Amino acid sequence: MQEILHAPHEQIEQIQLEGIKKTVIACYENVPFYKKSFDDAGFDPYAVKALDDLQKAPFVTKQDLRDNYPYGMFATPLSEVKEIHMSSGTTGVATVGGYTQHDLDIWGECFARGIEYANGGKDDVVHVCYGYGLFTGGLGAHYGGLYSGATTIPMSAGNTERQIRVLKEMGSTIICCTPSYAMHIADTALEMGIDPARDFHLRAGIHGAEPFSDNFRRDLERKLNYHVLDVYGLTETMGPGVAIECWEQNGLHLAEDYFYAEIIDPNTGEVLPDGEWGELVLTTIDREASPVVRYRTRDITRILPGECACGCTHRRIDRIHGRTDDMLIIRGVNIFPSQIEDVMKTFDQVSSWYQIEVDTDHRSLDMVTLKAEVNPDFAFDSVAAVERLQKEISARLKTALSVGVKVKLVEPKTIARSEGKAKRIVDLRKGI
Numbered sequence: 310m311q312e313i314l315h316a317p318h319e320q321i322e323q324i325q326l327e328g329i330k331k332t333v334i335a336c337y338e339n340v341p342f343y344k345k346s347f348d349d350a351g352f353d354p355y356a357v358k359a360l361d362d363l364q365k366a367p368f369v370t371k372q373d374l375r376d377n378y379p380y381g382m383f384a385t386p387l388s389e390v391k392e393i394h395m396s397s398g399t400t401g402v403a404t405v406g407g408y409t410q411h412d413l414d415i416w417g418e419c420f421a422r423g424i425e426y427a428n429g430g431k432d433d434v435v436h437v438c439y440g441y442g443l444f445t446g447g448l449g450a451h452y453g454g455l456y457s458g459a460t461t462i463p464m465s466a467g468n469t470e471r472q473i474r475v476l477k478e479m480g481s482t483i484i485c486c487t488p489s490y491a492m493h494i495a496d497t498a499l500e501m502g503i504d505p506a507r508d509f510h511l512r513a514g515i516h517g518a519e520p521f522s523d524n525f526r527r528d529l530e531r532k533l534n535y536h537v538l539d540v541y542g543l544t545e546t547m548g549p550g551v552a553i554e555c556w557e558q559n560g561l562h563l564a565e566d567y568f569y570a571e572i573i574d575p576n577t578g579e580v581l582p583d584g585e586w587g588e589l590v591l592t593t594i595d596r597e598a599s600p601v602v603r604y605r606t607r608d609i610t611r612i613l614p615g616e617c618a619c620g621c622t623h624r625r626i627d628r629i630h631g632r633t634d635d636m637l638i639i640r641g642v643n644i645f646p647s648q649i650e651d652v653m654k655t656f657d658q659v660s661s662w663y664q665i666e667v668d669t670d671h672r673s674l675d676m677v678t679l680k681a682e683v684n685p686d687f688a689f690d691s692v693a694a695v696e697r698l699q700k701e702i703s704a705r706l707k708t709a710l711s712v713g714v715k716v717k718l719v720e721p722k723t724i725a726r727s728e729g730k731a732k733r734i735v736d737l738r739k740g741i
């Protein structure tokens with residue numbers, strides 16, 4: 310694994326070019342959707358000679374995948390398919406991914422890179438508490454654990470007290486779950502009189518499937534006394550492991566020998582240069598059952614220019630800024646939850662648990678309420694102090710977002726915890 314992670318970038322580009330050629334032809338010849346969309350766009354899959362030629366291919370969207378539910382996008386016969394996953398449907402109808410044995414092997418290898426970045430291997434105990442099932446989190450991390458030779462514990466999500474006992478007693482060294490579930494585990498342990506910083510043996514957490522702020526990460530690292538590595542992925546291209554942070558925590562290394570990444574302007578579709586923020590577009594270059602060519606992820610990030618201090622040559626994406634479909638349009642202004650988080654983290658008195666509620670007032674105007682939990686040491690009994698703080702946060706949000714946000718501070722542990730992805734936005738507006 311070290312060899313491919315440190316290969317000269319020209320060598321990786323050669324792998325990418327060969328992989329793209331193979332993939333566009335396989336899609337054209339085996340998937341009627343691609344045959345039609347390539348023909349309509351005048352894209353000749355047999356004429357790809359350089360990486361840039363891929364820019365002539367049309368995009369594929371989540372809607373296209375939905376329209377071809379369940380098996381329409383498969384490029385291999387079902388007899389070759391070993392496993393199926395579906396997206397959790399956070400934003401609508403599920404999409405399906407199929408995996409041949411080869412696809413499953415690659416998945417394990419990609420996730421195992423996270424374990425490698427944590428300097429892990431066969432001596433580690435990998436505790437997987439992403440949900441097992443159609444969601445890609447559980448089995449993706451599981452295959453990563455197996456690939457790396459680690460002792461893998463298939464906990465799945467839920468039964469938090471049991472998770473805590475196992476973490477403590479089995480001496481797990483690496484934990485894989487959503488960041489919000491990791492926080493829930495840490496807080497529950499503290500309530501049970503167990504100090505996870507001392508009583509657990511964790512060295513690293515491989516956390517992803519949802520965005521989390523730097524502040525949230527620092528909180529986790531303090532409570533669990535370990536190093537948090539961000540893992541990115543999506544069902545439509547594989548699952549977790551498309552890109553993973555190394556120990557430097559300075560961007561997520563793409564698995565560039567399996568995925569070709571572009572950043573586009575989401576409005577014009579134009580490919581943007583490295584360093585510029587835009588929508589991530591992915592092409593699988595060694596996927597058999599469910600290849601995608603220029604899949605629009607709707608996730609906002611950028612390619613980080615320059616090399617990483619860790620020596621891995623695979624390019625890095627920045628941490629996901631949000632997804633285009635999480636973007637709230639409030640009275641015509643575009644807002645990402647991460648912008649609200651940026652403001653919240655400047656206040657020591659509030660924790661990183663929050664929920665954004667959007668509704669309409671009696672004049673049908675959008676109204677945003679930010680519900681945020683105060684930290685346990687904040688004296689919640691002084692009404693005047695609570696009101697003062699609410700006003701202060703609200704004023705700061707107004708400056709940062711140009712939109713009025715009503716702030717409602719609530720007591721610790723009053724916002725529902727999740728075992729999977731946290732629900733940050735509650736949109737009560739009619740027709741949305």
Ligand code: ADP
Nearest residue numbers: 396397398399517518519520540541543544629
């Ligand atoms: P769904 O789209 O139904 O949530 P998935 O489980 O496939 O289905 O989720 C993939 C999405 O989760 C990504 O497109 C991205 O928006 C989000 N995601 C995954 N990993 C991360 C991460 N590390 N940081 C931020 N968002 C992430």
Ligand code: K
Nearest residue numbers: 387388389390
């Ligand atoms: K089969």
Ligand code: ZN
Nearest residue numbers: 555617619621
């Ligand atoms: Zn690195």
